[in-house]
Amino acid sequence: MNDDLHLRIILISPPADVDFGLQSGSGNKYKTVQKQVSGNGDLLFVLSVKIKNDKDGNIDFAGPFVQGSKGERFIYIDIGTYAGNPESEWGRRLKIPLRDIPVSVIEKLQPDNKLILETRVPGMGKDGGPNCATVKPFEGWHAVPV
Template identity: 40%
Template sequence: MTEQTFDFRIVVEKPIAGAVYGLQKGSGKNYETFQKQEAGPGALVFDITLPAKRNKEGSVVLYGPFIQGTPQGRFLYLDIGSYAGQEEAPLSGRLKVPLPGISDEFSRETIDGWFFVAKIYGTDEKTGRPATGTVKPVDGWKIDK
């Protein structure tokens, strides 16, 4: 496989109202936040196209400035509050959203308008507190148009 791109959509249900959320590009202290959105009563939606290529073992690996983690454990960060540059933020932190592994089957299916879609919660369903840290997609990653 030559280089290919994949489209991803992250839907944040029940975000913390008034908090700014955004996709993190870069890591450590050298990062920027993109697609900043202030949460209201509805869900937030983040769309991103990520490049992929095969590694020496033949596996499809996502890469680029938005990607975090090892080749076997890729993820995206959603910055929240002051991490997203919001002054006087109601909270601060990051959501670590694990990305799916991409098989050859997905490589064929996701071309031409298909998205990998994940729904996550901005509020912990058990405690009602703001969600931070690693969040698992509610129903896993789905493929949708």
């Protein structure tokens, strides 16, 4: 298997007036794309990752948005200063895990069936600021209509 997997991340009710964006790349050479400033509603991010099989036949993910080591891949949402706003009071990242996506769900996502893999994650943390670190609890990814 070596295909593209289309993903949609919905960040539910993040605190207002904070910059958010998808991280492309890693280390000092990353860039933030799809930058958005939160308001009163949800934020939406759409992206694609590569699906590949490792040497043991297990599914793995690759591409500019994919972070982490094999078996623990994730997507970063950059927040505040990490999203390119040096004046923000926030400097955080939110990890959206890619683990535990069943092969049966990925196989449903053929281009002709108009489905996308979606996750909904809380945008506000327990401290009232932007949610950060690894999403907990994480409800996972679900195939939904485009």
